[in-house]
Amino acid sequence: MKRIxxxxxxxxxxxxxxxxxxxxxxAEVLVPPENCRFALYLLRYVHMWKEEGNWGDDVDLVHxxxxxxxxxxxxxxxxxxxxxxxxxxxxxxxTRLRLLFPKxxxxxxxxTPSVESRYTKDVFRINKEVEMYNALAIAALWDTxxxxxxxxxxxxxVPDSYFIDSVHMYTPEGRKLLGDAVVNxxxxxxxxxKQDDGSWK
Numbered sequence: 579m580k581r582i583x584x585x586x587x588x589x590x591x592x593x594x595x596x597x598x599x600x601x602x603x604x605a606e607v608l609v610p611p612e613n614c615r616f617a618l619y620l621l622r623y624v625h626m627w628k629e630e631g632n633w634g635d636d637v638d639l640v641h642x643x644x645x646x647x648x649x650x651x652x653x654x655x656x657x658x659x660x661x662x663x664x665x666x667x668x669x670x671x672x673t674r675l676r677l678l679f680p681k682x683x684x685x686x687x688x689x690t691p692s693v694e695s696r697y698t699k700d701v702f703r704i705n706k707e708v709e710m711y712n713a714l715a716i717a718a719l720w721d722t723x724x725x726x727x728x729x730x731x732x733x734x735x736v737p738d739s740y741f742i743d744s745v746h747m748y749t750p751e752g753r754k755l756l757g758d759a760v761v762n763x764x765x766x767x768x769x770x771x772k773q774d775d776g777s778w779k
Contacts, residue, residue, distance in 0.1 A: 580605040580768050586614050586643035589690055592748050596757030608633050617644035617667040628678055637679045645689035645711045651702050665714040683767045688712040688730040696744035727763035
């Protein structure tokens with residue numbers, strides 16, 4: 579059975595159970611016990627999550643995201659993580675993941691869009707900036723063999739009804755959309771084949 583680690587913010591928390599269900603009997607899906615929050619927070623704690631979860635060195639694939647916390651504006655000020663700093667942290671996370679999971683394929687997922695009209699003037703994200711952070715992350719990883727799972731593109735333009743608030747796609751439609759995107763990105767990398775009914779084996 580394959581072993582997969584899913585890392586990321588509350589977006590990951592929304593699709594992780596869907597991915598587990600879809601890969602039941604094919605892969606063990608491992609997740610940290612908390613929201614991975616900022617890119618810097620993920621960098622700080624990923625080795626502890628591995629140790630505490632006893633994930634071992636035989637993980638086949640790591641799928642991760644970080645960026646929505648970094649792009650957040652609070653109290654009307656600039657985004658919480660400066661773009662240049664964010665790009666540097668993304669590169670460091672890639673290096674750390676390859677050290678911790680030496681046998682794993684690594685997949686970076688872009689941050690998803692949000693419903694800007696549901697934010698307040700004091701706490702908000704701007705989708706154009708999220709696109710910029712995604713581009714910075716992809717550029718930071720350009721010379722690695724990291725696979726990009728473009729969840730932003732998958733979720734862009736979906737109805738607002740897919741969201742329970744400004745950012746969380748925790749509706750059945752939202753979970754399925756993101757969960758299917760994740761499953762479809764990682765299954766070929768694990769050697770699974772898509773069946774005529776859309777399932778993987």
